[in-house]
Amino acid sequence: SSATAPIRATLFPGDGIGPEIAESVKQVFREAEVPIEWEEHYVGNQIDPRTQSFLTWESLESVRRNGVGLKGPMATPIGKGHRSLNLTLRKELNLYANVRPCYSLPGYKTRYDDVNLITIRENTEGEYSGLEHQLKGVVESLKYYSSGKLEGCEYLFNIKAHGRERVSAIHKANIMQKTDGLFLKCCREVAEKYPEITYEEVVIDNCCMMLVKNPALFDVLVMPNLYGDIISDLCAGLIGGLGLTPSCNIGEGGIALAEAVHGSAPDIAGKNVANPTALLLSSVTMLRHLNLHGEADRIQNAILSTIAEGKYRTADLGGSSTTTDFTKAICDHL
Amino acid sequence: SSATAPIRATLFPGDGIGPEIAESVKQVFREAEVPIEWEEHYVGNQIDPRTQSFLTWESLESVRRNGVGLKGPMATPIGKGHRSLNLTLRKELNLYANVRPCYSLPGYKTRYDDVNLITIRENTEGEYSGLEHQLKGVVESLKYYSSGKLEGCEYLFNIKAHGRERVSAIHKANIMQKTDGLFLKCCREVAEKYPEITYEEVVIDNCCMMLVKNPALFDVLVMPNLYGDIISDLCAGLIGGLGLTPSCNIGEGGIALAEAVHGSAPDIAGKNVANPTALLLSSVTMLRHLNLHGEADRIQNAILSTIAEGKYRTADLGGSSTTTDFTKAICDHL
């Protein structure tokens, strides 16, 4: 309500189409009278020695202080001696779980109309260790898990937030017995605490086959880092692509950094034709994290109704609306 | 032709439904008068110290001597101190590439009717190293590639055999710069020798999204071991499952071991209801390897026509035919 002090949230508009789609979110939030005050941060144009990347220390401090944030696409500047912006955010803020709800959008036709699942990905370890080695003709990459850090598993069973009934742990423990074995062990331990949740284990190759045959078989999928990277994109493909799927990173101390995971699309930047749906739906996941479910529901319904009606759609969805017209249509639904 | 000496080929009927579907292949080959003489080998019931597995040394020698073989599903016996049968075959025979043609079957409806691709997977290294390590709370798995062993890359560009125009190298070199970087380097070197082939590189997460949105974008996909495991099953799912997709392993010295990659289905073993299609289509890839294209074409057409007509289909395809009736229908088409 407008009487209480607004909640401060960090906003990274990001690069390319980022500022345009971030503007769309700001407009929708104003229209819906969401009690959020944005603290805007842009990627710097030089390496900040404290982050070893183009992300400024101040921007990370902002997320830590606020506990919530929203992030547009960031293009990592080309060059050596610094880290990818996305990976830096994950590591520095210990964003240990990446959560992507993925559901068929009413009225937007793909080959599937029966997708309704959540992928949850371990987000900082596994195949993303960055530990590699070359010795004569042999190259090695290290995948590792530290047992204390599989908090993601606990997070996923938090059905109070999700309203879900089934968790599938995706693995390849028949081949990677130690790493994926530890992942499954952690999952099993958490599963035991939630007897009301159906728990199953599915080998990743079989999982992908089942997903494309019958995605309705799945409810919540929890996965090591790389498998989550692969399967979350596969699932996005089932419903139309990364332009339609929200994402939220959960980190140490309950931090939530929602983000659009699509690219910065420099070719269409500044042309007012980008689709803001992924960032808008991501902002909805941020609101849910803040327990602002009323606002979240209203905004989500307005987005889905606008897409379902089909009168205002951006070019990527086969329409010819501008970003601003599509945003205005959503505001009109509020 | 029947005047020349028959070609000897090793046959592993395998476990569970294996013997029934192998019988189907033998019958079809007899009917088509394929000049092949089978050397049958079964998985042993004790560990052969020379292979450290239940595979007998004699059976491996048979494949080495013949240079060609066909393999049904093998269930690795439970217990410690021995290796998986599938992995043992790959390592012992250095089956460095796994090739799976995958195409929509006319008349058998799935959500996709536009799949026509080949996945080629590096088959012995990468994430399947078996090298793992545990130290206090940290577990590690090693992925490695040795530069001399990426022959798979060369194999894939062999379009004379495939009649294909485009090769997509699938990778995650933005994260695993050294291992997937070496894989891409090898692919690029081979691509340069085949200027008539269009070569592209696609990140694995994006590849999976594109595959489920529009599989017609792909022609030949070449991949490190685990990505191949995942994507070949995903592609099988697009056309109906592992019961329909052939597979052939290419090894040192030109060995070709074709195999059905589905499981041994112990629940339906011996009931004369198993679908022999995957093993039959795999036997066709073996014939092509032997340059018996006439026989291969005739058998492949008979299989596809039988499925397309739809009168005789096994239970997994929604029909009620027995394995023997389905096989007889194929023979009638020859």
Ligand SMILES: CC(C)[C@H](C(=O)O)[C@@H](O)C(=O)O
């Ligand atoms: C950009 C890339 C490093 C990233 C990843 O691999 O995690 C992306 O694919 C994602 O899913 O957020």
Ligand SMILES: CC(C)[C@H](C(=O)O)[C@@H](O)C(=O)O
């Ligand atoms: C059974 C298993 C070890 C095997 C693999 O992972 O390679 C299977 O999935 C395959 O694709 O042949």
